[in-house]
Amino acid sequence: MSAAERDEYERLRKAAHGRHRRLRYAVTSVLLLVAFLLAPLAVVAAWVDSEVSDTDRYVQTVAPIATKPSVQNTVTDRLTKRVVDSVDVAAFTDAIGRTLQKEGAPPQVVQGADALTGPLKSALSSAVHSVVNRVVTSDQFSEVWDNANRRAHAAVVKVLTGEGDSAIQAGTDSIDLNIGTLIEEVKKELVNAGFDQASKIPEVDKKVTLLKTDKLNEAQDAMRLLDVVGTWLPVLVLVLSALAIWSAPRHRVALMATAIGIGIMMIVLLVGLAVMRSVYLDSVPSSVLPKNAAADIYDTFIRFLRNSTVTVLVIAVITALAAYLYGPSRPARWVRGMAAKGTGATGRALARQGLRTGETGRWLATHVKWTTGIAIGGGALALVLWNYPTPGAVALILGIVVLVLIILGILAAASGPERRPPAADGRSAPTPA
Structure with missing residues (x-):
């Protein structure tokens, strides 16, 4: 082969190698882009799937809601109003007036009976509020809350899909809490406190609206999709990331880029959750739910999603840092060198004290990449x-x-000096100092 032919062959080989390298970069870029876009959705989907499929996880999610003072105050105020409104105080005072009139009481006394309506209603409200607050803030209320959610874990399915019966129910444009059990408990407490007429309180509305929004149907559709892909979408993100790292010309750089990209997407997700919190609070009328109670409900319900996002972010940061420290940069070499000096000095000090690891230590020193992996x-x-x-x-x-x-x-450093084979004259070769 002539020199010209060799030069032409080398040129063609380099061109083919360049095209192959560019193709690998293109494949890696596409895989990473898809993985980055799917990463936040995968975290959300996994969270939804865990809330639907794991009863303990769901109860653990909603349990703190019952202990939030803002929620307790809201339930107490709403339930007190409903109980007091169900009692016809005006009819009671009218009956007193008629009775006094029949008994021949003076007209001033009979007319004064009507003036009792306001004070009686105020006194009743105060007494009922005290009893209801004692029930709502008691451990019993928390137990009722947890047991109701545990027995009816279909609550989450009801909210997300609109199917099934539970303590928490999804209406056309709202999410409601059924507090029928609590109302019966309040009636018992009122009777025990001396209000015998409480046993005659008629049935009242047993639903407390937790969330009212005209976007519930759209949210349910989105959640159904997330529920379906909740198991496989995280797996897909991992597979795409692994394929991208494997196909990249420089695996370590690709690993670092993957970790940085996913970390950035987790930050985007955290920002999105903060924005959604603001949107949610603005969409809830104060007549439906006080802002502080709405904020507590939102923060409590998504806290595991936020924790999962932070966890993935931490893993991404650690992975990117580890990939960097395995690189050829001067700071990375300095860190590795200092670590090697520290372990080496400690190991040699143990060897001088007679704590040698011998062949095991030498094997570890030889296979350091395997043991590290x-x-x-x-x-x-x-x-x-x-x-x-x-x-x-x-x-x-x-x-x-x-x-x-x-x-x-x-x-590995405490293995001690390696034994040398015997010399040609039959004497052992001296071991190095």
């Missing part, structure tokens, strides 16, 4: 198997992995 993989597996991990769980697993890597480095 196994330790990191074990941490990742623990995180995957962790039921609803939190940022604290991520920090705990990270600490354990770092501790294991430090121990492995110390054990």
